[in-house]
Amino acid sequence: MHLRELLNSFRESSTNEREKGDYFERVIKVFLENDDVQMQYYSSVETYSDWAKNQGWNSHDTGIDLVAKMADGSRYAAIQCKFYAPIDMPLLARHFP
Numbered sequence: 252m253h254l255r256e257l258l259n260s261f262r263e264s265s266t267n268e269r270e271k272g273d274y275f276e277r278v279i280k281v282f283l284e285n286d287d288v289q290m291q292y293y294s295s296v297e298t299y300s301d302w303a304k305n306q307g308w309n310s311h312d313t314g315i316d317l318v319a320k321m322a323d324g325s326r327y328a329a330i331q332c333k334f335y336a337p338i339d340m341p342l343l344a345r346h347f348p
Contacts, residue, residue: 261334275334276316283319283330293319293328302327 257278265271276298283289283296302318303310317330 258334272316272332272334276332279330279332280317283317290322292322294322294324295320296330299329 258275261271261274265274280296280298283293296317296319297305299313299315299318300310314331315329316332319328319330321328
């Protein structure tokens with residue numbers, strides 16, 4: 252399945268915006284974990300919910316979707332994923348031929 256088809260299937264099958272966003276977050280997580288460039292910067296990527304639970308924090312939605320640990324282990328990056336309008340994403344598409 253091509254990326255455009257995958258994203259269209261998310262749009263069509265989602266029953267609400269939250270579900271659509273969850274699908275997209277998973278795609279972005281896979282991208283960050285597998286893209287040769289991104290792998291240089293991040294050693295791990297988790298959903299905010301999982302990361303917060305692992306830290307002993309409340310996992311309530313704060314607007315942060317993913318948390319990536321920097322490759323050098325020194326800090327974290329808070330990542331927000333938005334899935335509004337169809338756009339061309341050639342970098343992301345490399346991982347979904």
